[in-house]
Amino acid sequence: MLEAVEGSAAIAKAVALCRPQVISAYPITPQTHIVENLASLVADGQLRAEMVSVESEFSAASVVLGAAASGSRAYTASSAQGILLMTEVLYNIAGLRIPLVLTCANRAISAPVSAWNDQQDSMSVRDAGWIQLYCASNQEAVDTTIQAFRIAERTELPVMVCVDGYILTHTLEPIDIPAQGQVDAFLPPYRFSRALDPVRPISIGNLVTPEYYAEARYAHHHALLRAKDEIEAADRDWAKISGRRSGGLLSVEGRDDARIGILTIGSVIGTLADAREEYPDRPAKLLKLRSMRPFPVDAIRQACRGLSDLIVLERALSMGSGGIIGTEVRGALFGEPNPPRVHNFAAGLGGRDMPLEIYPRLLKAAEAPTPTRFEIMDVEMEKLPETER
Amino acid sequence: MAADEKKSLFELRRTQPAFRGLEAGHLACQGCGQALGARLVTEAAGPDVIVANATGCLEVFTTAWPRTAWRVPWMHSLFENAPAIASGIEAGLKAQGRLAKVVAMGGDGGTFDIGLQALSGMLERNHNVLYVCFDNEAYMNTGIQRSSSTPHAAATTTSPSGTERMGKRHLKKDLLSIIAAHHIPYAATATVAYPSDLRKKVRRGLEIEGAAFLLVHSPCPLGWGHDGALTIEVARLAVETGVFPVLEMERGDVVAVMQIRKVRPVSDYLKLQARFSHLFKESPEARVELEHLQALADHHIEVYGLRGTSPDPRDSEGADTVRRGGLRWA
Numbered sequence: 001m002l003e004a005v006e007g008s009a010a011i012a013k014a015v016a017l018c019r020p021q022v023i024s025a026y027p028i029t030p031q032t033h034i035v036e037n038l039a040s041l042v043a044d045g046q047l048r049a050e051m052v053s054v055e056s057e058f059s060a061a062s063v064v065l066g067a068a069a070s071g072s073r074a075y076t077a078s079s080a081q082g083i084l085l086m087t088e089v090l091y092n093i094a095g096l097r098i099p100l101v102l103t104c105a106n107r108a109i110s111a112p113v114s115a116w117n118d119q120q121d122s123m124s125v126r127d128a129g130w131i132q133l134y135c136a137s138n139q140e141a142v143d144t145t146i147q148a149f150r151i152a153e154r155t156e157l158p159v160m161v162c163v164d165g166y167i168l169t170h171t172l173e174p175i176d177i178p179a180q181g182q183v184d185a186f187l188p189p190y191r192f193s194r195a196l197d198p199v200r201p202i203s204i205g206n207l208v209t210p211e212y213y214a215e216a217r218y219a220h221h222h223a224l225l226r227a228k229d230e231i232e233a234a235d236r237d238w239a240k241i242s243g244r245r246s247g248g249l250l251s252v253e254g255r256d257d258a259r260i261g262i263l264t265i266g267s268v269i270g271t272l273a274d275a276r277e278e279y280p281d282r283p284a285k286l287l288k289l290r291s292m293r294p295f296p297v298d299a300i301r302q303a304c305r306g307l308s309d310l311i312v313l314e315r316a317l318s319m320g321s322g323g324i325i326g327t328e329v330r331g332a333l334f335g336e337p338n339p340p341r342v343h344n345f346a347a348g349l350g351g352r353d354m355p356l357e358i359y360p361r362l363l364k365a366a367e368a369p370t371p372t373r374f375e376i377m378d379v380e381m382e383k384l385p386e387t388e389r
Numbered sequence: 390m391a392a393d394e395k396k397s398l399f400e401l402r403r404t405q406p407a408f409r410g411l412e413a414g415h416l417a418c419q420g421c422g423q424a425l426g427a428r429l430v431t432e433a434a435g436p437d438v439i440v441a442n443a444t445g446c447l448e449v450f451t452t453a454w455p456r457t458a459w460r461v462p463w464m465h466s467l468f469e470n471a472p473a474i475a476s477g478i479e480a481g482l483k484a485q486g487r488l489a490k491v492v493a494m495g496g497d498g499g500t501f502d503i504g505l506q507a508l509s510g511m512l513e514r515n516h517n518v519l520y521v522c523f524d525n526e527a528y529m530n531t532g533i534q535r536s537s538s539t540p541h542a543a544a545t546t547t548s549p550s551g552t553e554r555m556g557k558r559h560l561k562k563d564l565l566s567i568i569a570a571h572h573i574p575y576a577a578t579a580t581v582a583y584p585s586d587l588r589k590k591v592r593r594g595l596e597i598e599g600a601a602f603l604l605v606h607s608p609c610p611l612g613w614g615h616d617g618a619l620t621i622e623v624a625r626l627a628v629e630t631g632v633f634p635v636l637e638m639e640r641g642d643v644v645a646v647m648q649i650r651k652v653r654p655v656s657d658y659l660k661l662q663a664r665f666s667h668l669f670k671e672s673p674e675a676r677v678e679l680e681h682l683q684a685l686a687d688h689h690i691e692v693y694g695l696r697g698t699s700p701d702p703r704d705s706e707g708a709d710t711v712r713r714g715g716l717r718w719a
C-alpha cells in the first residue's frame with residue numbers, strides 16, 4: 001500500500017522489517033532521521049532490537065562489527081564526516097568479511113564545510129571492499145535496503161546502501177512499504193557461519209604475514225566480483241514478491257535507436273528522465289549505475305554497444321585525477337571494437353542545483369570535436385581569485 | 390601410565406591442567422608479563438567467554454596466521470576500538486538471548502591513549518563487559534615508544550634520556566580517576582606478581598552485571614630493560630614501593646587495597662630496569678627526578694592508604710575472603 005512518507009522514515013521502516021537485532025547510532029545530518037525513526041520504533045515496542053547510541057561513528061561501525069560477528073543481524077547509518085571517521089573500521093569490516101548493512105545518506109565532505117548533498121563521502125571509501133549500491137528514488141531505497149541484508153548475508157560481505165542526502169532522505173513521496181510477511185518470505189533469519197561462540201572457538205582478525213596476504217586480498221576481490229550474481233538475484237527475487245525491480249547492477253532505458261547515452265548514479269537519474277520528456281526531439285539512453293562495487297564491467301560494455309557517445313555524469317571526483325566513474329567506465333570499455341566517445345562531467349557538488357536544463361547542456365557538450373576528459377560543470381570563475389582560475 | 394595409577398586422587402588433581410584460554414607456544418618474549426597476565430585472565434574467566442583484543446603485542450604474538458594460541462573465541466579488529474567491538478558482541482549476545490561472558494583486552498596505548506574514547510563510551514553505556522588493560526607502560530609492539538601511561542622519567546625510544554632530557558617529561562596519566570569518574574560497578578588494579586589476587590578480580594569483574602575494568606601491571610623485559618627471569622620480582626617491587634597501587638573500586642569509590650607492610654624505597658624498583666638507568670648517574674637532574682618518583686610513590690601510599698598494619702598475607706584469597714565477610718566475593 002502506498003504511503004506518503006519521508007525518505008528517512010521509509011528507510012527506517014524497511015530496516016525494521018528486516019528484523020535487525022543490533023542497531024548503532026550516531027547523529028549526523030542528513031542521516032539522523034533514519035536512526036531517530038529506528039529509535040522511536042524501538043521505544044514504542046514496534047521493533048525488538050538492541051539500540052546502541054555510541055560516542056562516535058568509529059564506535060558505531062565497531063559496534064555493528066562486533067554484533068554481526070557475534071551472530072546478530074546488525075545495521076547502522078551515517079554520512080559525510082561520519083563515513084570518513086569510520087573509514088578504518090569500514091576497511092576492517094570488509095576485510096574480515098562480516099555481513100552487515102549501512103545506509104550512507106550522501107553528503108559533501110569538509111573542507112570547505114558543506115552540509116549539502118553530493119557523493120564524495122561514499123565514493124571516498126569505494127575501495128574499502130564493501131558492496132556499494134546507489135538508489136535513484138526512495139522506493140528503491142526501501143527495496144534496496146531489504147535486498148541488501150540478503151546480499152550481505154549470502155555473500156558474507158558488508159553492503160553500503162547509498163541514498164542522496166535531502167533529495168531522498170528529506171523528501172516526502174508516496175512509497176510502498178512492504179508487508180512483514182513479504183520481507184520474511186524473502187529474508188531468512190541471519191545465520192553466520194563464523195559466529196563467535198565458546199562451543200566452537202575460532203580466532204577472527206589474525207596477523208597475516210606476506211605469505212598469506214595476497215591470497216586474502218585475492219579472495220576478497222573475487223568474492224566482490226562473484227557478488228554480482230547475488231545482487232541480480234536479490235533484485236529478481238524481490239521483484240517476484242514486490243512487483244518492483246531496482247535495477248540490478250546497471251539498468252538501461254530509452255529508445256533502442258538512441259546513439260547518445262548518459263550514465264549516472266543516484267537520484268539525478270530522475271531529473272534526467274524528466275528532462276528527456278521536456279526535450280522529446282533529443283532522446284538519449286539513460287544508464288543507471290546501481291552497483292558501484294562490484295563494478296559491472298560486462299553490463300557497461302553491453303549497454304554501450306551501438307552508442308556513439310556516452311556522457312558520464314557523476315557527483316564526486318578524485319582530486320588531482322578527475323572523474324571516478326568516468327575513468328572506470330573508460331577502463332571498462334577498453335578493448336571494445338567500437339566504443340563510444342566518453343565525455344565526463346561532475347555536477348551538483350556540495351548541493352549545487354541540477355535543473356532540467358542540465359540535460360540539453362550535457363547533450364550539447366557531447367557534440368564537442370574532442371571528448372571532454374573531465375570537467376566540473378557550472379564553475380563560475382569570477383568567484384575565484386585570479387590565481388585559482 | 391603405570392606411574393600415574395599409583396598417584397593419589399589429590400596428586401592427580403594437581404597434575405590436571407586448569408582450563409587455559411591462552412595456550413603456550415605463542416611468540417612472546419621470554420618473561421613477558423602480558424603473556425602471563427593474559428593466561429591468568431583466561432584461566433579465571435573459564436571457557437565460556439568471548440575475547441575482543443586490541444592491536445598490540447598480545448594480539449601479534451598469539452595469532453600469526455594460520456596459527457592461534459586462543460582456545461576461546463577471539464576477535465581482533467583494530468587498535469582503538471576493542472571496547473566498541475566488545476560492546477557490539479555483548480549487545481549481539483543479548484539480542485540473541487545468549488549468555489557468554491565478554492572480555493575486552495588492550496595494552497596501555499590502546500587503553501590510556503588511542504582507545505580511551507571508545508572505552509569511556511563502553512563504560513558510560515555500562516555494557517556487561519570486563520575490560521582488561523595490560524599495562525606495560527609504553528607502545529611495545531611498535532618498539533617501545535612512550536604512551537600516556539609511561540611513568541615520569543622513564544626512557545623510551547620517543548622519550549629518550551640525553552643531555553637535555555631525563556626521559557619522559559610528563560606524569561603517568563591517572564587513568565584510575567578517569568575510570569572512577571564513570572562510576573561503574575567494579576574497577577580494580579592487579580599485577581602479575583599476585584596471580585591469585587588477579588584471578589579473583591577477574592572472576593569478580595565477570596560476575597558483576599555491568600561494566601568492569603581491570604588494570605594489570607605487566608612488566609615487559611624488552612621495553613623496561615630487565616632480565617626476563619625478574620618479571621615477577623619487578624612487578625612485586627612496583628607494589629611494595631607504592632609505585633603501582635593494587636586496589637578495588639565500587640561505583641568509583643576505593644573499597645579495598647592491597648596493603649604494604651614493609652614499604653621499600655622506590656630506587657629498589659627503579660634500579661632493576663634499564664629504562665631508569667639514567668637516574669642513577671651522578672647529576673643534580675637525576676637526583677631531582679629520583680626525588681620526584683619517590684614523592685609520587687609516597688603520594689599513592691598516602692591517598693590510597695596503602696601502609697599496612699594488618700597481619701594478612703598479601704596474596705591470599707582466603708584472607709581476602711575473610712576480610713570481605715565470607716565467601717560472597719570469592
Ligand SMILES: Cc1ncc(C[n+]2csc(CCOP(=O)(O)OP(=O)(O)O)c2C)c(N)n1
Nearest residue numbers: 444445446468496497498499527528529530
Ligand atoms: C590506528 C593505529 N595507529 C597505530 C598503530 C600501530 N600500533 C600497533 S600496536 C601499537 C602499540 C601498542 O601499544 P600498547 O597498546 O601499549 O600494547 P603493547 O604492544 O605495549 O602490548 C601501535 C602504535 C595501529 N595499529 N593503528
Ligand code: SF4
Nearest residue numbers: 417418421446609611
Ligand atoms: S615486547 Fe614486551 S610486551 Fe611485547 S612480547 Fe616482548 S615482553 Fe611481551
Ligand SMILES: [Mg+2]
Nearest residue numbers: 496497527529
Ligand atoms: Mg603497552
